[in-house]
Amino acid sequence: MYQVLYRKYRPKTFSDVVGQEHVTNTLINEITSNRLAHAYVFTGSRGTGKTTCAKILSKAVNCRNPDMGNPCCECDICTGIDNGSVFDVVEIDAASNNGVDDIRALREEVNFTPASGKYRVYIIDEVHMLSGGAFNALLKTLEEPPEHVLFILATTEVHKLPATILSRCQRFDFRRIDDKTLKSRLLHVAGLEDIKLAEEAAYLIARLADGGMRDALSLLDQCVAASSDIDVNVVNSATGLADRKYLTDTTQAIIDSNTAEVLNIVDSLHQSGADMERLCEELISYFRNIMIAKTVADPKGYIVASDEVIEKISEFAKAMPLVKILGSLDILQETQGKLHFGLSRRVEMELALITICTDTGAQKPVQNSAVPTVSSNNEELLKRISMLEKQLQNVKSTPAPTVKTEPNKETPQKVLIDGLFNEWGEVIEKIGETNKPLEATLKDSTAYVSDTYILIEAKDDQFRELMMEHKDNKEVMRKIIHEMTGKRYNFGPFKKENAEFKENSPLAELAKNAADAGIDVKIIERNDNQ
Secondary structure (H helix, E strand, O other): OOOOHHHHOOOOOHHHOOOOHHHHHHHHHHHHOOOOOOEEEEEEOOOOOHHHHHHHHHHHOOOOOOEOOEOOOOOHHHHHHHHOOOOOEEEEEOOOOOOHHHHHHHHHHOOOOOOOOOOEEEEEEOHHHOOHHHHHHHHHHHHOOOOOEEEEEEEOOHHHOOHHHHOOOEEEEEOOOOHHHHHHHHHHHHHHOOOEEOHHHHHHHHHHHOOOHHHHHHHHHHHHHHOOEEOHHHHHHHHOHHHOHHHHHHHHHHHOOOHHHHHHHHHHHHHOOOOHHHHHHHHHHHHHHHHHHHHOOOHHHOOOOOHHHHHHHHHHHHHOOHHHHHHHHHHHHHHHHHOOOOOOHHHHHHHHHHHHHHHOOOOOOOOOOOOOOOOOOHHHHHHHHHHHHHHHHHOOOOOOOOOOOOOOOOOOOOOEEOEEOOOHHHHHHHHHHHOHHHHHHOOOOEEEEEOOEEEEEOOOOOHHHHHHOOHHHHHHHHHHHHHHHOOOOEEEEEEOOOOEEOOOOHHHHHHHHHHHOOOOOOEEOOOOOO
16 A cells, blocks of 8 residues: 655654754654653644654654664564554644643553553653643652653644643653655655655745645645656646636736726635635735745745746736735734624625725825825825835925124014914824924924914923924924824924014014013014924
8 A cells, every 4th residue: 555755755753853953853852861851842833753752752762772762663672663653652743632631641540650661651742731720730740750751742822821831741842844854755766666756845845835845745645646757847737826817916916006806816726716815825925925026135045936936926026015015914914813703705805805995005106295095904004104105305494584684783673473373282192192302392382473484482491402403303293293284394493583473463462561561572583494
């Protein structure tokens, strides 16, 4: 009977394990120096060798003829563990045996001495699936097990294990195996199996495996079923990479803001029985690749795809602003959560794609200075920021007219004031939402309107530094005032000199009364800096 490649070429000794030398070397040293821990946690992504190393460790500690920490794989115990006839090594699937009763049964078993070997080894796979009660039942036994018992806990989600469990175990983190190591192993197995495997095809399989040896060998098995002479085209065809034209068509329609084409694609996929949730996942992955291509000089190390696909992704990245890419990802991820609960998955998917086509990252430059409507969508905020940055680069502010004084005269030229700026209190409140230091300098300040200027009387000496000498702060204030009044103003500070209010101004009479009462009136001076 045919045996799949990942089972046929499963490592039998620590020396056969590739890509996890930091784990295997440490375990070999512990075995040879007789410094074994009573409990281990093996954690890492799928297919990286956790369960394989657990079985090798169970053989090594019980082997009758160990070879420098490795099991001999020839004695009755090694062969018995391999074929499952030795009952001293117990494998427990925590996904299906996760209750308190299962752990209580295990606690009773650990008191029995080994039948043939030196240790009774319990390998608990996917241990994070145990219930809270089961973890509590395991806790005491894990802390002080009998001398003849060894626990090996394997998990892909170590963060779900209670700290009380982790603190009683020796932890080993299994890394993703790098593409070069995977490719070398694939070519080695292909040579043993008399399979023609091109190096480019082996490299593509390694990238698709995402660091997992089991996934890499399974993909090789899948490609062998399609052809015994494997090249990149065979890999693309066997793994379905060549059948994802709908992703490129959808992305192109989004770039063109072609909502009709997007709806046609969704309708075609729906009629062919495609799952909308799966489509959303694939689009998220595809736009993630576009994001990488947009931000990284050489995206090949970060994108799992053929060179032809990466080239197409790079073309899309050049055609889309980063704001649109990030906004599209945000909408798709939000939609993915809704697809679990929505009454119509098709409608949710159509709504998301139409929103991306029409509302995210406008392709054409804005022709006027109007700020777009505020939206709670994060992408919309990014779009607004991008637009304002462009406006700041293009707008050349008109310098404020200077106030000149005649020589040998003590009194400066007077500045005409229209009146108080009544919305000033609201402006300070808005500033305080994002810039507390600037708000503090404006405490007890007053603002006046003079033609296209707002002149500010501030008691805090730091006002000039924070406001008048920092363009960012000035633009924030200008934006807030523009949103409230629809007008764009320049700014200037007060100085104690002189001021003149326009006729019929409500402040003119106030100033006159103050002068009659002998009160010193603060004078406004326009500043050259805006």
